Amino acid sequence: MAKFHVNGEQVDFRGAADTPLLWIIRDHLQLTGTKFGCGMAQCGACTVHVDGQPTRSCVTPVAALEGKRVLTIEGIPSTSQGKVARAVQAAWVDKDVVQCGYCQSGQVMAATALLAKNPTPSDAQIDEAMSGNICRCGTYQRIREAIHAAGASLKKA
Amino acid sequence: MTTTRRTFLKASATLAGGLVISFFLPAGRGRFANAQPQAKTPIPPNAFLRIAKDGTCTVFVKHLEFGQGVTTSLPMLVAEELDCDWSKVRAELAPAAPEYAHTAFGMQMTGGSSSVWNSYEQLRTVGAQARAMLVQAAADQWKAKPGDLKCEKGFVLGPGGKKLSYGQLADAAGKLPVPQQVKLKDPKDFRIIGKPTRRLDSHDKVTGKAMFGLDVQRKDLHTAVVAHPPVFGAKVDTFIVEKVRAVPGVTHVIETRNGVAVVAKNFWAAKTGRDALTVEWDLGPNAKLSTDALAAQFRETAKTPGLAAKKADNPEAIKAAAKTIVAEYEVPFLAHAAMEPLSCTVELRGDSAELWVGSQFQTVDAGAAAKVLGIEPTKVKLNTMLAGGGFGRRANPASDYVVEACEIAKQVKVPVKVVWTREDDIKGGYYRPMYVHRVEVGLDAQNAIVGWNHAIVGPSILAGTAFEPMLVKDGIDSTSTEGVADTPYAIPNMNVQLHSVKAGVPVLWWRSVGNSHTAFVMETMIDELAAARGLDPLAYRREMLAKSPRVLATLDLAASKAGWGSALPKGRARGIAVHESFNSVCAQVAEVSLEGGTARVHRVVAAFDCGLVVNPMTVEAQVQSAIAFALSAALHGKITIKDGKVEQSNFHDYPVLRMNEMPKIEVYLVQGGDKPTGVGEPGVPPLAPAVCNALAALTGKRVRKLPLDDMKWT
Numbered sequence: 001m002a003k004f005h006v007n008g009e010q011v012d013f014r015g016a017a018d019t020p021l022l023w024i025i026r027d028h029l030q031l032t033g034t035k036f037g038c039g040m041a042q043c044g045a046c047t048v049h050v051d052g053q054p055t056r057s058c059v060t061p062v063a064a065l066e067g068k069r070v071l072t073i074e075g076i077p078s079t080s081q082g083k084v085a086r087a088v089q090a091a092w093v094d095k096d097v098v099q100c101g102y103c104q105s106g107q108v109m110a111a112t113a114l115l116a117k118n119p120t121p122s123d124a125q126i127d128e129a130m131s132g133n134i135c136r137c138g139t140y141q142r143i144r145e146a147i148h149a150a151g152a153s154l155k156k157a
Numbered sequence: 158m159t160t161t162r163r164t165f166l167k168a169s170a171t172l173a174g175g176l177v178i179s180f181f182l183p184a185g186r187g188r189f190a191n192a193q194p195q196a197k198t199p200i201p202p203n204a205f206l207r208i209a210k211d212g213t214c215t216v217f218v219k220h221l222e223f224g225q226g227v228t229t230s231l232p233m234l235v236a237e238e239l240d241c242d243w244s245k246v247r248a249e250l251a252p253a254a255p256e257y258a259h260t261a262f263g264m265q266m267t268g269g270s271s272s273v274w275n276s277y278e279q280l281r282t283v284g285a286q287a288r289a290m291l292v293q294a295a296a297d298q299w300k301a302k303p304g305d306l307k308c309e310k311g312f313v314l315g316p317g318g319k320k321l322s323y324g325q326l327a328d329a330a331g332k333l334p335v336p337q338q339v340k341l342k343d344p345k346d347f348r349i350i351g352k353p354t355r356r357l358d359s360h361d362k363v364t365g366k367a368m369f370g371l372d373v374q375r376k377d378l379h380t381a382v383v384a385h386p387p388v389f390g391a392k393v394d395t396f397i398v399e400k401v402r403a404v405p406g407v408t409h410v411i412e413t414r415n416g417v418a419v420v421a422k423n424f425w426a427a428k429t430g431r432d433a434l435t436v437e438w439d440l441g442p443n444a445k446l447s448t449d450a451l452a453a454q455f456r457e458t459a460k461t462p463g464l465a466a467k468k469a470d471n472p473e474a475i476k477a478a479a480k481t482i483v484a485e486y487e488v489p490f491l492a493h494a495a496m497e498p499l500s501c502t503v504e505l506r507g508d509s510a511e512l513w514v515g516s517q518f519q520t521v522d523a524g525a526a527a528k529v530l531g532i533e534p535t536k537v538k539l540n541t542m543l544a545g546g547g548f549g550r551r552a553n554p555a556s557d558y559v560v561e562a563c564e565i566a567k568q569v570k571v572p573v574k575v576v577w578t579r580e581d582d583i584k585g586g587y588y589r590p591m592y593v594h595r596v597e598v599g600l601d602a603q604n605a606i607v608g609w610n611h612a613i614v615g616p617s618i619l620a621g622t623a624f625e626p627m628l629v630k631d632g633i634d635s636t637s638t639e640g641v642a643d644t645p646y647a648i649p650n651m652n653v654q655l656h657s658v659k660a661g662v663p664v665l666w667w668r669s670v671g672n673s674h675t676a677f678v679m680e681t682m683i684d685e686l687a688a689a690r691g692l693d694p695l696a697y698r699r700e701m702l703a704k705s706p707r708v709l710a711t712l713d714l715a716a717s718k719a720g721w722g723s724a725l726p727k728g729r730a731r732g733i734a735v736h737e738s739f740n741s742v743c744a745q746v747a748e749v750s751l752e753g754g755t756a757r758v759h760r761v762v763a764a765f766d767c768g769l770v771v772n773p774m775t776v777e778a779q780v781q782s783a784i785a786f787a788l789s790a791a792l793h794g795k796i797t798i799k800d801g802k803v804e805q806s807n808f809h810d811y812p813v814l815r816m817n818e819m820p821k822i823e824v825y826l827v828q829g830g831d832k833p834t835g836v837g838e839p840g841v842p843p844l845a846p847a848v849c850n851a852l853a854a855l856t857g858k859r860v861r862k863l864p865l866d867d868m869k870w871t
Contacts, residue, residue, distance in 0.1 A: 016405065019425045027380075027423040032372035033365015035545070036424075037496055038579040042808035045496060073365035093359040096774050099782055100224030101362030102496040102545025108363055127817040134808060136496045136546045137224045138785020140819035142778070 004065040006031070007075025013062050021065060022046045022057040025072055033073040033105045037134070044133030047106035048072050049081070054113040056132075073105040076112060084154060085112045091150035092143075099137035107133050111147050119151045204251075205283045206235055208291075212311050212324035214239065215247045219257035219276070221267040221517050221551070222250060222358065223495075223544040224782065225837045226775030229356045230273050231280055233771055237349040238284030238342060241323060242311035248357050253519035253539035264520035268552045268666065270739035270835025273771055277833050278341070285339040287330070294329035295321050344769065344831065353774040358543075370515035370542040373502040373574060379408060381565045381575040382427040384434050385416045388446070388801035389586055389662055391438040393417055400433040408571075410434070413564045415557070420569050424576055443661040444801045448591060451660055451798075452487055455614040459485065459595035463612055463654035464632045467642040474650040475608025478599025482689065484682060486596070487862045488674040489795035491589035491667055492805070494813060497545020498582050499558045502574040503566035509536035510566070514559060515544025517552035521623075525556035529563040548786070549666035553587060554622035557663075583811050584803040588796055589667030590616040591660070592637070594678045604690040608650035613637055613675075616664045617657035632657070636666065640675030640842065645705040645737055646683065646698075662798065668786055669841035672738040677791075677863065680734035680846030685859060694733050694850060695721055707766055708735055711742040711827055715764035718825050719746035729759070732851025734843040739835025741767040742827075743780070747820075747847040749855060756865045758788060758820040758848055763840060768830030776836055780824045783840025789814040791845040792865050 003012050006029060013024055025034050025048070034057060037045030041056040048057045049071040057070075076085040088111045091097075098104050107130070114121055114129040121129065126147055135143070207215045216232035228248035236246050251257050257265045260275045288308055295313040296303040298321070307314045311323050344350070361367040386392070396417050398410045406426030411418050419430035475481070502513040503526070510530050516522045519539050527534040544551055562575040577585065592615035599608040617634040619625045628635070633655055635642070642653045667673060687697030695716050702709045712735040715721075721731065728750050735744035748760040763780050770776055793812040797804045805811040849860035856870055 016425065016429070018429075023423060023425040027425070030374055031365075032368070032374070035369075035496075036371060036498065036576075038808050040579075040807055040809070043496070043579075077364075089360075089363040092363045093355065096355050096359065096778065098356065098359050098362040099226070099778060100222075100496060100544065100546045101358065101367055102369060104362050105365045131815045131817040134496070134813055134815060136494060136548075136786070136789075136813060138782045138789075138814065138819070139778070140785065140814075140816045141781055141822055143816070144819075 002062045002066045004068045004070060006070045007072055015062070017061065017063040019062045020058050021048065021060040021062060021070065024062060025057060031072050031074050035102055035105055037103065042134070043103070044110060045103050045106045047109040047133065049076065049109060049113060052081070052113075054110050073109060076109065081112055081116050083157075084116045087150040087154050087157075088112050088115065088146070091146040091153065095142045095146040095149060097139050097142040097146050099139055103133060103135045107135065107143055111143070111150070115147065115151055115154065119154050121147065121151065205280065206287055208287065208323050208327045210324045210327055212242070212322050213245050213247055214241045214323070215249055216280075217251040218248050219251045219265060220272040221515060221541055221544055221547070223267070223515065223517070223547040223551070225272065225779060226356060226772065227267075227272045228358050229354060230772045230775055231276050232357065233349050233354060234276060234280035235284040237347055238281045239288050240308035240310065243349060243354070245311060246357070250541045250543070252541065253523045258520070266520065266552065267517045268549065270741070270838040273836060274768075274833045281341050282339060285341055286335055289336045289339050290330040290333045291323055291326045293333055294326045298329065350771050351769070351773070354772050355774065367543055369497055369545050370502070370513060371497055371500045371545075371576065373513040373542065375502065375504060375572045378502070378572045378574055379420050379422060379569065380424045380427045381418045381420045381562070381573050382424070382431040382578065383413065383416045383418045383561060383575065383581070384431050384436050385581055385585060386438055388438070388440045388443050390441045390443050392441060394437040394439045396437065397435040400435075401430040404430040404433060409569045411565065411568045413561055415561060418565045418575070420565065420573060427576070428578065440801060446661050446798050446801045448490065448797045448799070451591060452593065455487075455591070455593035455658070456485060456595070458614045458656050458658060459593050459612040461656075463614075463656040465652070466633045466635075466638040466655050467651055467653035469608060469650035469652045471608075471650050472652060475597065475599035475610060478607050479602045480600045480604070482598045482600065482685065484596050484685070484859075484861060486594040486678045488592050488677065489797065489863065490591045490662060491790055491794045492583050492796055492811060493546075493548040493550035493667055494583060494808075494811060495544070495546030495548055495550055498579055499550070499577040500574055501559050501562035502572070503562045504572040505530060505566045505570065508532050509538070510563075511538045511540065512559070512562075513540045513542050515542045515547065515551055516559070517547055517549070518554075518556070521554060522556045522559045525560050526563045529560050530567055548668040549670070550587060553665060554624055557587065579808070580806045583796070583805050583807060586663035587665040588662060589673060590618065590664040592674050594674070596678065596682055598682065598686060600689060604686075606648055606686065609648050610652045610654075611641055612654045612656065613641065614656040614658060616660045616662065618664050618666055618670070620657060636671045638675070639671040640736065640738060641679060644679060645708045646679075646701045647704060648701075668783070669738060669838040672736060672838070672842040673787075673790070676734065676736040676738075676842030677845040677849070680736065680843065681849050681853070681860065684732070684846070684850040684853065693722070698733070698735065708737055708742050711735060711764045711766045712744040714825055714827060715744035715746050715762055718764065718823065719762035721746060730851045730855035732847045732849065732854055734846035734850060736839070736842040738839045738842055741765065741834040741836065741839040743839045743843050745784070745843040745847040747844070747851045749848060749851040751855065751870055754870050756792065756848065756852055756868070760821045760823070761844065761847070762823045762825070764825045764827060765840065766827035766830065767836050767839070768832050768834040770826055770830075771833055773826060776826060777824045779836050780840040781822045783838065784822055784844050785814050785819060787841040787844035788818070788820070788848070791848055791863055792818070794864050795867070
């Protein structure tokens with residue numbers, strides 16, 4: 001049981017305390033943009049922001065969420081990080097990053113968190129921030145290009 | 158099939174949309190019929206194109222979109238001949254219907270790198286026919302001759318500046334007969350085909366709106382998680398459900414033919430229930446299965462005579478060799494590990510059912526569902542969902558996870574989504590088979606080849622499937638031998654023998670199928686033979702490929718773009734490989750180093766000939782993707798089995814390529830083909846040998862076994 005916010009709306013969850021945030025988001029709130037990939041914080045497909053930090057929702061039990069603010073891919077464009085998120089999404093579209101697209105919500109959330117802290121990351125910093133997010137289509141090269149492009153567009157703006 | 162088709166044709170005549178032009182292509186007849194407009198259903202069940210009153214052109218994509226870009230490349234084919242405004246083009250995934258059958262393979266499916274080439278004339282014809290009807294409608298209105306009218310970006314233009322949009326003409330055009338004969342454009346007049354075009358599905362995929370199979374929501378939808386056998390072929394003996402029933406939200410615990418399913422109100426309850434389940438298994442004949450033992454057995458088998466896939470002109474020639482090189486190669490079982498775990502949603506409504514699944518095999522899966530559910534095939538509506546990758550796993554002749562979902566739905570009588578966890582996926586079989594190759598090459602005194610004996614040992618993908626009678630010829634499963642028996646190299650006196658052995662492990666096609674291992678063997682051996690002959694690997698290949706101009710040209714392009722032969726920093730080396738598969742050719746040059754005893758790939762330069770390029774942007778992406786996928790496997794990929802149990806379970810022990818391991822990739826396209834050939838897979842095969850050849854150049858050590866993680870360099 002916990003009370004917390006998802007995309008600005010209060011959630012009062014009364015189910016099992018070990019329920020991971022991912023399944024509250026997907027099954028209870030029916031926000032399906034956040035994906036299930038591994039269930040053990042290995043792939044990053046489930047990345048959301050908890051109090052601004054990129055977080056693996058598949059291993060975050062509801063018990064740890066009391067009073068926290070959760071943002072998902074559906075909610076982030078209309079928040080204080082929205083400008084960064086929209087720049088990331090625009091760069092993803094412009095660089096034609098996606099293939100199957102299944103990991104991309106998580107990639108966008110991770111990249112948004114990175115650029116919010118550091119709008120001009122080096123390749124090494126991108127590796128460090130993004131290597132927890134697996135893409136089986138191997139879109140990494142275009143992700144890297146898109147992060148640089150999004151950073152540049154934010155600097156200009 | 159015949160009954161199904163007839164029923165669908167009839168249905169389409171009564172269900173067509175109101176304010177749209179809808180077409181359908183009766184499979185195998187090669188002409189279009191025009192569905193009669195009716196008010197009720199907006200989308201006919203078998204349309205290829207709909208033009209709405211606002212001018213929006215919606216193309217219904219008959220193939221599965223799982224990353225390869227068909228929701229963009231197939232609409233491009235229609236749009237080209239239709240001369241429509243690309244900004245008004247939309248793509249929708251078509252449901253399963255006989256009219257959407259693959260034009261060469263006769264069933265609705267996605268695989269074999271064939272989506273674009275099999276649609277190339279079909280969808281251009283759709284566009285051209287729609288265009289002709291729109292022109293005729295305008296001509297009727299203007300009392301002009303169709304030949305005097307032009308089309309441009311979604312408008313028909315007439316004499317004296319007359320102009321009508323496709324949207325304005327859609328209704329009238331929809332009432333016209335479909336022209337039997339249309340002339341397709343000369344490729345030199347293409348405006349859309351060949352132009353780098355951004356994907357139509359990007360926006361939905363970066364905003365979380367795209368709906369994948371796992372995202373299906375239905376009223377009262379339950380989730381099933383299944384306890385699968387710990388050993389392939391094991392059967393449920395008994396199971397204890399008390400602890401499972403105590404989990405809040407669990408509604409059913411039922412036995413299926415491949416395990417025990419826990420059904421619950423949501424995923425977490427189902428998974429918690431599944432984990433609380435105690436199952437006693439009758440382990441069966443595979444209880445002691447071990448991949449180490451299989452490898453040893455395969456190696457022995459390779460020394461015995463097998464079935465001939467290719468016979469030497471002179472099998473005695475090799476006996477006169479001055480020198481013989483013998484090499485044994487081994488490649489492991491590999492899981493597909495697509496990003497989206499498998500799922501299938503089934504809603505059974507009396508004598509009909511609806512399925513939602515990211516399927517590569519709609520026809521097969523819908524048929525299997527009908528059989529399990531005990532209903533008519535025409536009563537199964539299969540909705541193809543976006544799939545988070547597949548790589549062959551969603552094209553299972555056994556329809557395993559679809560059958561499982563249907564079995565559960567039939568018992569629980571509520572809408573149910575079966576969800577596989579990552580562990581279920583990694584441990585669940587249907588792997589790229591493990592193979593051993595034994596190669597004996599006889600050389601003369603000048604180290605030129607005089608004979609080549611090649612034995613391949615491994616499980617057959619096709620054996621025991623419905624495809625076996627059609628595709629296995631004289632006992633030879635060509636998915637085991639492709640890339641060896643049909644090598645473009647001028648190798649004299651080549652014998653290829655196949656041993657299709659039963660291993661007790663379910664196997665399946667995995668991106669590039671047989672080429673995923675045969676290219677590794679052929680191209681590392683060719684490199685070794687170049688060294689024996691005292692020639693540069695490129696020079697030797699050029700000599701051996703003199704009669705294969707397309708392969709040669711692709712090889713040359715990769716070599717020149719990579720700066721083959723130019724100096725590299727100390728500690729780095731290059732390797733080259735070329736392979737023809739799916740009627741395309743890909744050559745790659747890899748640049749490697751060893752870092753702390755681990756192979757590191759810095760750069761891969763690829764040259765690719767896939768014939769006529771429809772969308773250069775997605776072709777480049779597919780080659781990048783193929784390289785990343787192949788590098789994952791070359792560096793890390795292996796499924797091992799001990800005491801009957803798969804030893805890997807998730808991405809921590811079945812590692813895949815991550816951002817920090819991604820090399821810089823450059824892709825160069827060979828221009829000039831007149832028809833498209835395969836794109837999604839042919840980039841996979843050359844990667845492993847290019848990397849291994851580079852490592853051999855660096856260290857002097859030849860790699861004979863993958864993955865490279867198991868290789869000791871010092």
